[in-house]
Amino acid sequence: MPYIQSVLQKIIDTKWKSTQLFFILCGSLVSFMKDEVLAESAPLHGRSNLELKLKPFNYLETAEFLEEYSLEDKAIAYGLTNGVAKYIEQFDPRLSLEENILEQFYSIGGYFSEEQIKTIVSSERQNPGLYNSIISAVATGHTKYNEIGGFVGTEDINYPLKVLCNAEILEKRMSKKPYYVLNDSMTEFWFRYVNRATSLINAGNGAAYYYAHVKNNLHDFMGKIFEKIAKEFLMLHAGKDDFPILTEITDFQDTVKNESKELIPIEIDLLGKSGKNILLLGECKFKNSPLIKRNMKKLFGKN
Numbered sequence: 591m592p593y594i595q596s597v598l599q600k601i602i603d604t605k606w607k608s609t610q611l612f613f614i615l616c617g618s619l620v621s622f623m624k625d626e627v628l629a630e631s632a633p634l635h636g637r638s639n640l641e642l643k644l645k646p647f648n649y650l651e652t653a654e655f656l657e658e659y660s661l662e663d664k665a666i667a668y669g670l671t672n673g674v675a676k677y678i679e680q681f682d683p684r685l686s687l688e689e690n691i692l693e694q695f696y697s698i699g700g701y702f703s704e705e706q707i708k709t710i711v712s713s714e715r716q717n718p719g720l721y722n723s724i725i726s727a728v729a730t731g732h733t734k735y736n737e738i739g740g741f742v743g744t745e746d747i748n749y750p751l752k753v754l755c756n757a758e759i760l761e762k763r764m765s766k767k768p769y770y771v772l773n774d775s776m777t778e779f780w781f782r783y784v785n786r787a788t789s790l791i792n793a794g795n796g797a798a799y800y801y802a803h804v805k806n807n808l809h810d811f812m813g814k815i816f817e818k819i820a821k822e823f824l825m826l827h828a829g830k831d832d833f834p835i836l837t838e839i840t841d842f843q844d845t846v847k848n849e850s851k852e853l854i855p856i857e858i859d860l861l862g863k864s865g866k867n868i869l870l871l872g873e874c875k876f877k878n879s880p881l882i883k884r885n886m887k888k889l890f891g892k893n
Contacts, residue, residue, distance in 0.1 A: 595626075595633040602637050621757035646673030649819045656683055663687040665876070666808060669815035670695075672776045677701075688805075695784050696796030704788045707780050711759055721750055722781075725772065728760060729781035733769040765843050775815055782811065809876055816876035817841065817859050824862065824870070834869045836862040 598613075615634075617623045627634055628641065652673045653664040667687060671677035680701040681690045694700040708718060711725055720742060727741035739745045751770065754760040759777065760770050772778040784791075787799035821839045829835040842858040862870030 599633040599637065602634075619757075621753065624756060647675065647678070648673060648822045650822075652678060656681065658683055659687060665816065665819060666812060668819070669775045669812055670779055672774045674774075674776065677776055692797050692800060695780070696787065696791055696800045698791065698794055698796075700791075702776070702780060702784070704785075704791075707777065707784075711777060717750075720744075720747075721754065724750055724754060725759065725777065726781045726785060728770050728772055729778045733771065734767055735770075738770065763841075763843075766845070767843075769843065771814075775818070778814075779811060783807070812876040813874070817874045820860060820872065820874050824860070834862075834864060836864055836869060838863045839870070 615627065617627070626632055629635060649665065649668045652668045652671065653659075653661075655678050656664050656667055659667060663686075667678075667681060667690075670691065671681065680694050682693075685693070695702045708722055711721060723742040724738055724747060727738045730741075732738050732741045735747070735751075738751070739747050751760065751762075755762055755770075758773055761773050763769050763771060783804045787796055787803075790796050790799045824833075824836060824839055827833050839860060839862045842856070842861040844856050845853045846856055848854050858871055859874045860870060860872030861868065862872070
């Protein structure tokens with residue numbers, strides 16, 4: 591690749607302007623595009639007319655590919671694919687959501703196989719096992735630095751965390767105690783609900799694991815996905831129909847002292863801001879039951 595880039599650099603610098611050629615360079619591996627193509631030290635740096643980052647589809651766009659599904663199944667499919675076109679393509683709309691999950695995640699030959707996933711997240715890094723362990727830690731709720739280090743069994747995780755954030759697989763959220771989240775919900779689902787089942791899947795019995803440990807937990811997995819859908823909805827409608835313009839919507843984690851001087855963890859699903867002004871507080875629940883008063887009181891108590 592460096593040789594090809596050098597050749598292209600020479601052609602662009604000496605001959606390109608006298609031609610009518612268009613050259614489009616595409617790549618899905620974010621870290622490679624950043625480090626080898628767009629970085630200041632890369633031969634092609636500064637020689638592009640346009641640098642465009644294509645984002646995954648949002649929920650509404652993803653749902654258009656699955657018109658026969660219920661609204662609930664469309665939302666779950668969005669969570670399982672993260673809106674990535676290649677992932678959505680694996681879902682056969684003629685099959686039910688459950689049939690697609692079993693075929694693509696829990697069957698030999700399914701698209702979301704162990705080899706496919708670990709290629710996506712580890713690329714050509716020297717210690718893929720460590721990177722996979724870090725992702726598994728975050729996917730299973732170990733989101734703070736010390737928690738991740740304890741899960742993977744080493745305290746020296748600064749560099750791999752930096753690499754994973756640069757590749758946009760992880761995102762570092764800032765608070766009094768910074769924490770990490772996975773940017774790709776498909777990757778989170780795989781490391782949370784498929785990774786432990788690889789032996790059963792390879793034995794041709796992945797469905798047993800799905801019915802025993804996954805099917806009844808899909809709504810738990812969808813909690814963060816539903817928050818993401820809500821954020822998309824709010825940003826889409828910001829400034830319309832008397833709805834306030836929000837410049838940022840994020841979640842919020844912190845600890846505060848109560849009247850007894852005890853530290854109480856506070857988590858808010860949706861914190862909408864316009865500049866420094868907080869305009870919106872929201873709680874998201876993806877459940878098949880009505881919202882109970884206790885949850886309402888809990889939300890008001892966070893204000």
